Amino acid sequence: MRALPTTLLALLLAGCASTPQKAPPSSAKPYDFAADPYPSTYQRVPSPPVLLQHATVLTGTGARLENADLLLRDGRIAAIGQALEAPADAVRVDARGKWITPASSTSIPTSACIPARG
Secondary structure (H helix, E strand, O other), X not given: OOHHHHHHHHXXXXXXXXXXXXXXXXXXXXXXXXXXXXXXXXXXXXXXXXXXXXXXXXOXXXXXXXXXXXXXXXXXXXXXXXXXXXXXXXXEEEOOOOXXXXXXXXXXXXXXHOOOOO
C-alpha cells in the first residue's frame, strides 16, 4: 500500500527535475507601451465609393465651398471639389441644402452633452 504514494512521489520529482524547453523565437516585436499607450483596434469596413453632391462644405482651414462634391473611398475623404468624377459603382447622394463640416469625436467635451440640473 505504501508503494503507490512512493511511486507517485518519484514520478512528480522526476517531472520537476527535467529541463524546461525553450519557446520558439517569436517574430513579433515586443509591445512598447510608451510609444503607443492606447493602440486603436479600429478597422475600416469595406464599402463602395460615396459621392456627396452639391453640398456646402466647410474645410478645416475655414474655407466655404458652395455647391461642392465630396468623394469618399474606403471611409476616407478622397477628393473635394466641384463636378467631381466618381467611379461607376459609387453611391451618389444629393446633398443640396446640406452642410458638410470637419469634426472629430473628441472635439466636443462629454460634459457639454449632459443637461445642467437646476
